[in-house]
Amino acid sequence: MKHQNDIKLQNEQEIxxxxxxxxxxxxxLKANYENISDITYKEKYDIDPMGGISVEGYLNKDPKQEFWxxxxKSMDEIGGSSVEAEKKAACEKEFCKY
Known part of the structure; x- marks a missing residue:
């Protein structure tokens, strides 16, 4: 019973x-990239051993405009990323604050 409760709690924390x-x-995305009008997320994720969690999807209702x-969590920021969109000029050299 405790094991089932622990699994339920872990799932809630992951969500x-x-x-x-x-x-x-x-x-x-909105702070660093041009012309973002719509963001669609895939409902799958992976949690790495260090506690980071991946997010992925696509932009502007175009499945070819992917991002991940x-x-x-510890730094409350997006660490690594890949985005099929044009960066804002002010964010070319380093990411803008968000």
Whole structure:
């Protein structure tokens, strides 16, 4: 019984972490890239051994305009990312704050 409760609690924590990661990724994308009107997330994620969680999806209702990123919970930021979109001029050399 305790084991089942532990699994349920872990799943709830993962879902909460995934929702936080999606919010931070949304902020990251809008702050750093041009012409983002719509963000669609895939409902799958991976958690790495260091506690980071991946988020991925596509932009502007175009499945070819893919993105993915790793949310670093301890730093509350997107660590690594790949985005098929044009960066804002002010964010070319380093990512803008989000």
């Amino acid at each position: 909460k972490l995934f929702e936080t990661a999606k919010k931070r990724m949304t902020s990251f 990123g790793i949310y670093n």
